[in-house]
Amino acid sequence: MPKCKINGQEVEVEAGTTIIEAFKKLDSEIAHYCYHPGLSVAGVCRLCMVEIEGNPRLQIACNTVVQDGMVINNNSEKVKETVKWGLDFHLINHPLDCPICDQAGECELQIQYMKFGQYDPEMAEPKVKKNKVVDLGSKIVLDSERCILCSRCVRFTEEVSKTNELGIFNRGDRSEIGTFDGKPLENDYAVNTVDICPVGALTSKDFRFRQRVWYLKNKETVCPGCSTGCNVKSYYNEEGLFRVKPRQNDEVNGYWMCDKGRDTYKFVNKENRLLEPKVGQSGQWDSQEVDGVMSVMSTKIDDAVKSAGSDKVALVLTGQYTSEEYASMLSYFVGHLKSKNVYHWVNNPESFDEFDGLLLRGDRNPNTKGLLNGLDQHGITAPWSDLETKLNAGDIEVLLVAGPEDPSVFPTLTEKVSLFSKAKNLFWMSAAKTEAADSATTKTWQIPLKTYAEKEGTFVNHKGIEQKIQPMVNIVDCAQTLSEVASALSGQKVDHLGSLVKDRKTNHFINHHGGGL
């Protein structure tokens, strides 16, 4: 394996590695726009210049393969000077749009400018004006003036989505990104081009102007949109979630995610959530306290078990919850109630096994595998048709349903709710506020649950890879996890404030000074 020296640091890389990859391996900084590890090499931005000892001219790091014994640096005056002038060329026609540009704050051009900027431009000519606010279909807006023609988006549509919508038109300083004959950029992976755009030329319509990026915090989590389980970063503030972006995991999603997964922040936010427990039926609802509903639930279950046996109680689970929640709910049912009346609600059986060849799977639940593992462990094999028969025969006294977190992936929600309404008492646990659940015709208690953004746990993806999710925001205060429901039902007292008090930071000022201010 060839060895080389980068900025005085010895590094050994695999044969065929380019210099820029060696830089990345060392976590050494190098300026670049057009290079992207998930795409082919274009070598158009000329910013990743490095000096190789023995070579009279500077080379681009993205397209030069490391040879044994190379001595490379990118911190000499010569390199800095070259990068500075390269950047100045990129900025010749770049507009002063930063105040209204959504990329500001995470813009590569801004970052590099702060490091290498030629702060006093030497161009006397006016800037070339190009098209602004070009509508590229339902998801993306293009601003040609801001584009620095790195061609990342063009390569993405050629190599990854293989849809070839984008191209570079015209020549010289009039070159522009565009689609042929104004056709829209509509594929299931189109918004990835917004992520890889190093400037604000491509912006997402969904996120456009909603927040400045520096107001948002982010946490690493897993997309709950389908069983692929793409690794993502969710961006949020105290109001809720605002967007989802992919992060690299070569075993799961590479660098990308699908556009459907980007919508998975919407059902977390307050306007789509069930905000408090309520009781009623057929559109007539009264709000309730969490503790009250829990004790009603536990008495109803106890009464049903005592009078007619545990067969009268059933549980329906969907693949939208964490493995930990399944484990506690199943051990309550199997261990405490001695009942195996647990059924797996498959939300879309027709398209369940579909796969689009890249990332998106027909199984639109993050943890179907985790649920199946849990059911296997407890030896539960009851098919869905059993539940239908029992419900139609009026054999179910109490039905617990852990319903959808994201109702949009449940096409037959209304029909299922009318089926569940055949039980005498229905406990509908769901994070979402749905008309379908409100239309339940039997006596129903609705209990708000936490979404993936508010709890921790494990999702098992279609390959069986276990991935952790972590809590970010608290949107509905009284929302429960299934584990909390299970422990409340099995008689353990859950301290609803417990987690809050634990997370609260100690006020060191007051503690150290032994009193108030």
Next chain:
Amino acid sequence: MSIVKKPGAIANWYLPGIFAGMWFTLVTMIRNIFNQDKMITKNYPEDKYEYSPRFKGNHVLTVKKDGSLRCTACMLCATACPADCIKIKASEHENPAVEKYPISYEIDILRCVYCGYCEEACPVDAVRMGPEWQTPGLAGTNFSYDIQHLAYRAQLKGGVLSRVDDEERHKAGI
């Protein structure tokens, strides 16, 4: 800390000090009665002190030539604000040349510390601090100023024109 006292019995004679003080008060009062113009104290609120027009008081949102808001909703003022009293909601403008504009711009004037950072941060001269400094209100007064108040209140007589003009900049090739 202890009070320093002059030593000796003479320090206990306080009456001369009192009479000197009363004499000064009497002289000042008589002078003010016959010479009201030079009096330092004002009869507020009938008689008001004139500050310089450059005084940095209540905020003004400037307007363009057509009377619409100059603000582009870049949120730099809200970011710079140390009191966190500026709340902006941005939206897409139907005119692509404008692109982004605020649909709501609110300053909670009771939280504002009049530091002037918003004015300094603004890249397009959209928010300024005007010379108004008296904004009292009774209970129930809305101290959260909205666009209507900040840009078009009666005192501004139709709005203050911004110095930065997009069309001129466009013509100059910027």
